[in-house]
Amino acid sequence: MTGKLVEIDDLKVHFPITKGIIFDKVIGHVKAVDGVSLSIGQGQTYGLVGESGCGKSTLGRALLQLTKPTAGSVKLGGVDLTTLPPEKLRAQRKRMQMIFQDPMSSLDPRQNIESILSEGLLAHGIGGNRDGRRALISRTLDAVGLPQWALSRYPHEFSGGQRQRIGIARALVLSPELIVADEPVSALDVSIQAQVINLLDELQNELGLTYLVIAHDLAVVRHISDTVGVMYLGALVEEASSNDLYRRPLHPYTKALMSAVPVPDPLVEERRERILLKGDLPSPANPPSGCRFRTRCPWAKERCAQERPELREVDGHKVACHYAEELSGLLAAV
Amino acid sequence: MSLLDVQDLSVVFHSKGREDVRAVDGVTFEVRSGEIVGLVGESGCGKSVTSLALMGLLPPRGVKTGGKAIFDNGVDLLRTDQRTMRDLRGREIAMIFQDPLSSLNPVVPIGDQVTEVLTRHRGMKGEAAKKEAELLLDRVGIPDPRRRLKEYPHQLSGGMRQRALIAMAVACRPRLLIADEPTTALDVTIQAQILELLKELVHQDGTAMVMITHDLGVVAGLCDWINVLYAGRVVETAGRHALFAKPTHPYTHGLLSSIPRLDSVRGERLNPIPGSVRDLLPWLEGCAFAPRCDRVTEACVEGPPELTGGAHAFRCVNPVLEESGQDEAALYSREVSGAIE
Known part of the structure; x- marks a missing residue:
């Protein structure tokens, strides 16, 4: 655990909403990410x-500079990516790679696996000649548990789990430091998910990779992450170590989210109390004043409508709630 | 009955x-x-x-x-x-589908889609059907149902669409x-x-x-x-x-132990089921799950196993009856799975 690999400071990504046919007039902004700060230690999983x-x-994409942030800074190993000229940024890209959700639509159906895997190598001039590249690729195939004959095959010849392995191999072949995995297992069958999760785990242990794992499945995130951040309407509402967060959630939203996850055990299901949230997520184009969660929060008070709570330290968690201390006892009882 | x-x-x-x-x-x-x-x-x-x-x-x-x-x-x-x-x-009999956006008609207001069911099966018309549709939307928890009746599917959120679909399904109180x-x-x-x-x-x-x-x-x-x-x-x-x-079939057992749970000990390695759903035997030749099973024996590939066991029935000749670490089946399975690969 040496130092921070990723440092994100007050990152904002706003998308303009425009109106008009010839002259676009900006009539508002969707604040997809609105002031998020976080850091990820070397070799850690967030x-x-x-x-x-x-x-x-959007946060994941902004971290990789696939979407230009509106404000704030993103540092990878001390280098501020937001201010780099495109030429220099491109050189940085091999340090950070991405694994996508849907392995079918993120692999070109007309490229064979060798061509898919060598594209990044060619772009960055790694591996020298064809033989050098092939050696790198075949080592990567071994690492992700794919057979060597895969090289001349096409994506449709593989099952969902194998395709996701190809996606992982594509990210891995450049020996990156950071991998952003956006919903890496949610498109896979239940029995395959565990294979891919274990693979990600093993690769991290062997290669010292740093992960940012984005997922909606709390059980999966808990299993693979060291630190977990909970986002609501563009901002972090709680951040804590994985164990702490699940044992003792402090933000009402975290608690509600966790109580909504079904557990495959009828005895647990019958005993647990649910906090059923009313209604849907408000529109990020027009977020509520003050605390953004207040419209769905069962404990919202007047102050919540006026002041936006800052992310502050409470009991080793970072939590954005005015009443975190008072609620912590209450939430533990539920 | x-x-x-x-x-x-x-x-x-x-x-x-x-x-x-x-x-x-x-x-x-x-x-x-x-x-x-x-x-x-x-x-x-x-x-x-x-x-x-x-x-x-x-x-x-x-x-x-x-x-x-x-x-x-x-x-x-x-x-x-x-x-x-x-x-x-x-x-x-009514059905609720997975994807509410593709099972609702995008160019017809929600209200008309709900009243269609009422007209077809309960012979309701005009104001009466509209009133009933409003009650139905209210029952499935759609706020402000009168306004929602005039809206189109794309104007509703995912959860709301699913509620509308459920309203249509329960419109005639199906059995x-x-x-x-x-x-x-x-x-x-x-x-x-x-x-x-x-x-x-x-x-x-x-x-x-x-x-x-x-x-x-x-x-x-x-x-x-x-x-x-x-x-x-x-x-x-x-x-x-x-x-x-007591999950008894190795597949059920495997599924349950392969998924991470919110209330389990963290950091434990998951035990995935090897292979994928595509690796299967035709049922006529033996157990379809045999190529992925860690308890496979010779008997598994000799013929299709029957569903046995009374109230809690399973289709397996070598079921998981209790947690036993290394038994004969586990040792044997390595040889067989090696042969299949």
């Missing part, structure tokens, strides 16, 4: 959870 | 120049009034095809169905004519609801809302429900009786307490 539309994928 | 009695249901797809696909292969289960029965399995296990066969929604060509599905001690859903089926569908992955496309907090709603509806109306899902967590909280499917056959069937307390 899990980002939240419902759809909370901005977790 | 059972409301729906499915006996030996099989569905075979033919296509030119290819081998027949036995998507469902001798599935038997029954559903009583007020009971929720779960069909659980991974993609390709035949759970959705089962529901389509029961609703009479399979394409008329290229499909052969066998067996019986007796509804309410009279009609065989698989053999009845289209006219009777049309009367049953929506009135007596049987078939829900095919009703919460898979939704977020967890919305999923919890929808499951609660379904539970409530079943409770209040005494409706029977067939719940089709891949999520063992969902069935644990919802279903009274659970059938686990693999490659078109039921491999284990039991009441929910029995099933989760």
Whole structure:
């Protein structure tokens, strides 16, 4: 655990909403990510959870500079990526790679596996000649548990789990330091998910990779992450070590999210009390004033509508709630 | 007395120049009034095809169905004519699909889609139908139903659309609801809302429900009786307490120990089931799960195993009866799986 590999400071990504046919007039902004700060230690896994539309994928993309952030800074090993000229940024890209959710739509159906895997190597001029590249690729195939004959095959010839392994191999072949995995297992069958989770675990142990795992499945995130951040409407509402967060959630949203996850055990299901959240996620184009969760929070008070709670330290957690201390006893009882 | 009695249901797809696909292969289960029965399995296990066969929604060509599905001690859903089926569908049996956006008509307001059911089956018209539709939307928890009736599907959120779809399904107080992955496309907090709603509806109306899902967590909280499917056959069937307390088929056992749980010890390695759903034997030759099973013995590939064991039945010659570490089966399995690869 030496130092921080990723440092994100007050990152904002706002998408303009435009109106008009010839002259686009900006009539508002969707604040997909609105002031998120977090850091990931070398060799650590940071899990980002939240419902759809909370901005977790946008945050991941902004970290990789696939979406230009509106404000804030992203540092990878001390290098500020947001201010780098495109030429220099491209050189940095081999240090950070991405694994996508849907292995079918993120692999070109007309490229064979060798061509898919060598594209990154060619772009960055790694591996020298064809033989050098092939040696690198075949080592990567071994690492992700794919047979060597896969090289001349096409994506459709593989099952979902194997395709996800190809996606992982594509990220891995450049020997990156950081891998952003956006919903890496949610498109896979239940019995295959565990294979891919174990693979990610093993690769981290062997290669010392740093992960940012974005997922909506709390059980999966808990299993693989050291630190977990919970996002709601573009901002972090709670961040804590994986064990702490699940044992003792302090933010009402975290608690509600966890109580909503079904557990495959009828005895547990019958005993547990659920906090059923009312309604849907408000529109990020027009978020509620003050605390963004207040419209669905069962404990919302007047102060919550006026002041936006800052992310502050409470009992080793970082939590954005005015009443975290008072609620912690209450939440533990539920 | 059972409301729906499915006996030996099989569905075979033919296509030119290819081998027949036995998507469902001798599935038997029954559903009583007020009971929720779960069909659980991974993609390709035949759970959705089962529901389509029961609703009479399979394409008329290229499909052969066998067996019986007796509804309410009279009609065989698989053999009845289209006219009777049309009367049953929506009135007596209703279905909730997985993706609410693609099962709602995008160019028709929600209100018209709900009243369509009421007009067709309950003969309601005009203001009366509108009033009833409003009550229905209110019942499934859509706020401000009067306004929502005029809106189009794209104006509603995912959870709201699923609620609208449920409103349509329960419009005629059907006696049987078939829900095919009703919460898979939704977020967890919305999923919890929808499951609660379904539970409530079943409770209040005494409706029977067939719940089709891949999520063992969902069935644990919802279903009274659970059938686990693999490659078109039921491999284990039991009441929910029995099933989760003592998963007996190696597949069920494997599934349960391969998923990370919110309440388990963190940092433990998961025990995945090796291979993928595609690695299967045809049932005629032996157990379809044998190539992925860690308890496989020679007996597994000699012929198809039967469903045995009374109330908690399983289809396995070498079941997981108790937690035993290294036994003969485990040692043997390494040799066999080596041979299969």
